[in-house]
Amino acid sequence: MDNKKKRPVILDGDPGHDDAIAWVLASTIDDFDIKAITTVAGNQTLEKVTYNARRIAALLHLDVQVAKGRNKPLCSDLIIAPNFHGETGLDGPKLPEPHLPLSDLSAIEMMAKVLQESEEKVTIISTGAQTNVAALLLAHPELKEKIEMISTMGGGLRNGNWTSGAEFNILVDPEAAYTVYHSGVPLQMCGLDVTEQALVYPEEFERIRALHNPIAETVAGWFDFFFIHVKSLGWAGATTHDPCAVMSLVHPEIFDIRDYYVDIELSGRYCRGATIADYQGKLGKEPNCRCVVGLDRQKFVDYLVEACSKYEGWEV
Amino acid sequence: MNKIPVWIDTDTGVDDAVALVTASMLEEIEIVGVSAVAGNTSLENAFRNARDVLSLVGRKDVRVFPGADRPLIIEGRTAAYVHGNNGLGGAEIPLSDAPKETGKAWDALYEAAQHYKGELIVCPIGPLTNIAIAIANHPDIVDCIKELNIMGGALIGGNITPCAEFNILCDPQAAEAVFRSGIRINLFGLDVTHKAFLNDDDIDEIISYGNRVSDLFRDSNHLLYEYRAQLHWEGICEHDSCPILYIAHPEWFEGYECGIYVETQGTISFGKTVSDLWTDYKFEDRHCKAFLNVDREKFTERIKEAYRSF
Numbered sequence: 001m002d003n004k005k006k007r008p009v010i011l012d013g014d015p016g017h018d019d020a021i022a023w024v025l026a027s028t029i030d031d032f033d034i035k036a037i038t039t040v041a042g043n044q045t046l047e048k049v050t051y052n053a054r055r056i057a058a059l060l061h062l063d064v065q066v067a068k069g070r071n072k073p074l075c076s077d078l079i080i081a082p083n084f085h086g087e088t089g090l091d092g093p094k095l096p097e098p099h100l101p102l103s104d105l106s107a108i109e110m111m112a113k114v115l116q117e118s119e120e121k122v123t124i125i126s127t128g129a130q131t132n133v134a135a136l137l138l139a140h141p142e143l144k145e146k147i148e149m150i151s152t153m154g155g156g157l158r159n160g161n162w163t164s165g166a167e168f169n170i171l172v173d174p175e176a177a178y179t180v181y182h183s184g185v186p187l188q189m190c191g192l193d194v195t196e197q198a199l200v201y202p203e204e205f206e207r208i209r210a211l212h213n214p215i216a217e218t219v220a221g222w223f224d225f226f227f228i229h230v231k232s233l234g235w236a237g238a239t240t241h242d243p244c245a246v247m248s249l250v251h252p253e254i255f256d257i258r259d260y261y262v263d264i265e266l267s268g269r270y271c272r273g274a275t276i277a278d279y280q281g282k283l284g285k286e287p288n289c290r291c292v293v294g295l296d297r298q299k300f301v302d303y304l305v306e307a308c309s310k311y312e313g314w315e316v
Numbered sequence: 317m318n319k320i321p322v323w324i325d326t327d328t329g330v331d332d333a334v335a336l337v338t339a340s341m342l343e344e345i346e347i348v349g350v351s352a353v354a355g356n357t358s359l360e361n362a363f364r365n366a367r368d369v370l371s372l373v374g375r376k377d378v379r380v381f382p383g384a385d386r387p388l389i390i391e392g393r394t395a396a397y398v399h400g401n402n403g404l405g406g407a408e409i410p411l412s413d414a415p416k417e418t419g420k421a422w423d424a425l426y427e428a429a430q431h432y433k434g435e436l437i438v439c440p441i442g443p444l445t446n447i448a449i450a451i452a453n454h455p456d457i458v459d460c461i462k463e464l465n466i467m468g469g470a471l472i473g474g475n476i477t478p479c480a481e482f483n484i485l486c487d488p489q490a491a492e493a494v495f496r497s498g499i500r501i502n503l504f505g506l507d508v509t510h511k512a513f514l515n516d517d518d519i520d521e522i523i524s525y526g527n528r529v530s531d532l533f534r535d536s537n538h539l540l541y542e543y544r545a546q547l548h549w550e551g552i553c554e555h556d557s558c559p560i561l562y563i564a565h566p567e568w569f570e571g572y573e574c575g576i577y578v579e580t581q582g583t584i585s586f587g588k589t590v591s592d593l594w595t596d597y598k599f600e601d602r603h604c605k606a607f608l609n610v611d612r613e614k615f616t617e618r619i620k621e622a623y624r625s626f
Contacts, residue, residue: 158472159594164575165585196594233596263478268582270590278478 006033007148008118010111012069013242014042014128015052016085017092017226021219021304022127022153022242027060028307029250035114035122037066038107042128042172043081044089046071049128052090054098059218059316065100069107069132073173081168084229093221096316107132112140121148123249126180127242129169130154134176137183149186153245155275156192157262157291166273167192170264174273178264181275181288189262190244191275193293194255198244199237202227204301208308215311243304248292251303256294259287319346320563321432323425325383326556327355327442327483328365329399330536334619335441335556336366337529340373341622344564348436349428350380351421355442355486356395357403359385362442364411365403371412373529373626380414383421383446387487395482398540407535409528422450429460436460437563440494441467441556443483448490451497463500465559469576469589470506471606480587481506484578488587492578495589501604503576504558505589508569508607512558513551518616527626554619558607561615570609575599 009032013019026032037057039050046068053066072078085091103110111132115122124147126133133150136143154169154177162168170177181187200223209220227238248255260277268274277291322345326332339347350370352363363382370378386392400406417424425446429436438461440447447464450457468483468491476485484491495501514522519541523534540552562569574593579585591606592598 159591161596163597164577164590164592164595164599165579165588263584265582265585268579268585270577271579271582271585271588274582274585276479276584276588279473280475280478282474282476282478 005120007031008033008035008114008120008122010036010038010114010122010124012038012040012124012126012128012132014040014044014049015056015090016043016049017090017222018240018242019127020056020090020222021240022246023056024060024215024219025243025304025307026125026246027062028310031250034062034064035118036064036110037062038069038110038132039066040069040107040128040132041071041078042169043085045080048089050102052088054102055095058096058099059215065103067103067105067107067110070135073129073131074134074175076173079172084226086225092225093218108135108139111136112143115143115146118146121146123148124150125245126150126152127245129172130176130180131173134179137179137185144183144185147185149188150180151188151245151249153190153195153242155189157275157277157293158193160274161192163270165265165268165271170275171273174264174266178266181262181264187288188248188290188292189275190248190292194295195241195244196239197295197297198240198300199235199297200240200301200304201237207305211309213311214314214316216308219308244292247300247303254296254299255292257290257292260289260291261285261287262289262291320344321346321348321436322563323349323428323436323438325351325353325438325440325442325446326362326366327353327357328362328369329356329403330405330540331554331556332356332441333365333369333404333532333536334554335560336369337373338557338619338622339560340370340375341625342564347375347378349424350378351383351425351446352380353383353442353446354385354392355483356399358394359383361403367412367414368409371414372409372532376412376414379417381417381419381421381424384449387443387445387490388448389489390487393486398543400539405536405539407532409532421446422453425450426454426457429457434460435462437462437465439465439559441559443486444468444490444494445487448493451493458497458499461499463502464494465502465504465562467504467509467556467559469503471589471591471593472507475506477584477587479585484589485587488578488580492580495577498603501576502559502562502571503589503604503606504562505606508610509553509555509558511612512555512610512615513553513612514616514619515551518620519552522620522623525623529626530623533623557619558610561618565614568611568614569607571605571607573602574604574606575602576604576606
């Protein structure tokens with residue numbers, strides 16, 4: 001039966017409500033073999049997001065250890081987002097305590113080990129600052145060929161969110177993003193172009209909650225919390241950023257994906273951390289990024305609800 | 317009807333000439349002065365072309381003032397590949413015999429702004445060097461100008477670099493000084509001007525008028541026409557006519573209130589017009605309107621009407 005090999009996956013993030021929902025989605029995908037969970041400072045400090053990652057792993061019964069990554073960006077000061085994610089980085093529903101000890105390996109050692117040991121090429125799903133991924137690529141250039149793709153949530157071709165020019169994940173560590181975008185490794189970017197269209201409305205939180213399983217209820221609770229701040233910014237629904245980086249891998253047909261050469265602005269008064277696309281090929285460079293710029297919102301929500309429904313009878 | 321006093325600051329190039337022709341025929345506005353600036357072509361060319369085009373359309377009474385021959389800080393650049401060596405794509409028209417103004421663009425603009433007591437609309441359709449110098453020399457000009465209708469920039473993309481448009485990229489420091497001045501700004505960037513094009517039928521129609529002004533259109537646009545064919549554009553964009561026609565027909569344009577500033581410190585984003593229109597983050601000082609759409613049919617009809625009238 002199992003003649004089709006599963007896709008080895010590393011989840012690298014800074015959970016964070018939308019990272020958490022992305023991981024809930026990822027762990028329902030039969031085709032995925034989740035090999036490692038690695039954490040990076042961003043939405044909250046490294047200690048907090050690592051604890052959150054371990055609690056999420058316990059919630060989802062993920063049989064992988066969490067490896068702690070970089071506690072700060074490559075060369076700038078850490079920015080965190082407690083306004084979105086609360087003091088713990090994952091405020092809201094109560095979660096189980098970690099079921100496995102923290103890995104002795106660092107995130108980068110863990111990623112390198114997974115890549116080295118895997119026969120299949122590995123997909124890295126990066127939903128935080130790209131610090132760990134950049135450090136991996138810098139330290140182990142020989143492992144680039146073992147990477148199937150880096151699927152990221154970050155940036156925005158049209159606009160930023162944290163500043164006028166930049167989106168949060170890229171702004172946290174522009175030099176890391178620059179390293180990733182210039183690495184030559186297949187790269188997919190779910191920027192604000194798509195994630196600000198990936199809205200889940202409050203009535204849809206209720207669709208999820210009504211599934212009455214512990215995971216669905218937790219996801220609905222995360223949406224409730226996350227939406228408090230998002231709503232105050234004028235959004236009619238929760239901008240469901242990080243799940244796009246997972247969903248676009250398994251249901252590419254519901255997304256609008258375009259190949260562009262994209263560069264990262266490292267300097268600038270307004271544009272540090274901006275992802276600049278060369279729409280018209282002014283630079284004469286080959287595209288380095290699959291840019292996800294739109295989606296069928298209804299299908300996105302339907303798939304998200306379906307994923308939550310797979311946890312029927314789940315015990316926490 | 318009281319006509320709206322308008323000042324045009326131009327690096328008279330090919331599409332600037334179309335804007336001047338169109339402006340001269342709009343009964344809603346009164347061109348109270350024109351200033352020239354280096355950009356599409358040298359200051360010398362821009363100054364001569366502005367004078368000659370106005371003379372060609374019977375408006376040599378409009379005073380034309382010479383402005384800056386280079387950007388504030390960076391090296392100048394021109395666009396001879398579309399505007400030719402003389403700025404008009406090589407087209408030759410009779411020299412204006414109007415007396416040559418020797419006063420400076422920024423002083424003349426300041427005088428006009430004071431004279432019209434807050435009613436003057438200024439349309440910079442080239443690099444913003446003259447306007448920046450005017451603001452630096454006459455800080456109270458900020459309170460005398462009703463609004464700046466600028467052709468420049470783009471909220472999305474660019475035409476010289478991936479994210480910078482020619483007029484702004486020519487002199488980003490000047491542009492940033494203007495955007496930070498507090499003067500009310502309507503920005504007509506590539507977002508709208510790429511939709512403000514004359515298609516093949518429009519171009520043929522203008523040429524078919526066979527008058528001296530449409531002959532200038534024919535003779536000046538050939539480089540642009542060839543350039544456009546390479547890029548497979550649908551037509552020839554009349555960038556510079558957007559801020560002019562907006563004065564007479566604001567209802568044809570769709571714009572949004574926002575803050576806009578100019579990146580002067582970026583590497584790849586150098587010269588980008590950065591807006592907060594779509595961002596959660598908002599600038600404290602938002603005094604701009606970014607235009608994104610135009611009713612192309614009405615826009616082109618009015619330009620054709622101007623050419624037909626000769």
